[in-house]
Amino acid sequence: MPWVSLSKRLRLPGSSRTSQAQDLHQQLWRIHKDEFMGSIAIMRYNLIQLFLQNEQSSHLRKMIVDLEVPRFDSGCQFSQDPAISYIWSEKNLNDDQRRAILKILTAKDYALILGMPGTGKTSTMVYAVKALLMRGSSILLTSYTNSAVDNLLLKLKAQVSILDASIRNLLL
Ligand SMILES: Nc1ncnc2c1ncn2[C@@H]1O[C@H](COP(=O)(O)OP(=O)(O)OP(=O)(O)O)[C@@H](O)[C@H]1O
Numbered sequence: 206m207p208w209v210s211l212s213k214r215l216r217l218p219g220s221s222r223t224s225q226a227q228d229l230h231q232q233l234w235r236i237h238k239d240e241f242m243g244s245i246a247i248m249r250y251n252l253i254q255l256f257l258q259n260e261q262s263s264h265l266r267k268m269i270v271d272l273e274v275p276r277f278d279s280g281c282q283f284s285q286d287p288a289i290s291y292i293w294s295e296k297n298l299n300d301d302q303r304r305a306i307l308k309i310l311t312a313k314d315y316a317l318i319l320g321m322p323g324t325g326k327t328s329t330m331v332y333a334v335k336a337l338l339m340r341g342s343s344i345l346l347t348s349y350t351n352s353a354v355d356n357l358l359l360k361l362k363a364q365v366s367i368l369d370a371s372i373r374n375l376l377l
Pocket residue numbers: 297298299302320321322323324325326327328329
């Protein structure tokens with residue numbers, strides 16, 4: 206979002222219109238692209254969207270503001286879902302990791318996975334991403350730090366032979 210800085214105010218108290226116009230001609234104008242204000246504006250916009258009176262915003266408010274517990278699909282036909290079958294058969298996962306991914310795959314709204322440092326969260330997410338790709342889902346990977354996203358992408362890249370071609374192109 207660009208903004209303009211001026212060393213003087215546009216309307217100087219007591220100044221005549223003519224001198225004001227001359228002042229403006231003598232001003233040096235700079236246009237800055239302000240990335241920080243841009244991202245604040247997006248955050249403010251998203252916050253406002255959250256409080257609109259419509260069904261989608263009301264549903265989001267229940268989860269984000271009222272902290273409604275996540276819901277999971279218990280009647281899922283495991284045998285008919287290749288993503289779930291894949292997670293059951295994946296030998297590199299331990300039981301906790303497998304359960305965490307099954308929660309992700311059966312979540313109706315969201316799932317939160319908590320783990321102490323080094324307990325295998327990143328590895329779990331690699332297999333979760335692979336399972337979600339099998340379903341043709343769109344995936345947004347994001348994190349507080351760039352290095353966490355890099356770690357995840359490097360682990361995904363190591364599995365590249367079994368990922369679909371479009372993802373392989375993104376990673377290489
Ligand atoms: N099921 C598993 N069996 C054996 N080793 C595993 C398993 N899951 C993860 N690891 C290994 O444990 C180590 C830590 O895993 P990972 O980086 O996924 O943990 P993390 O919770 O994301 O760590 P951090 O909190 O530091 O980011 C890695 O060396 C990984 O290869």
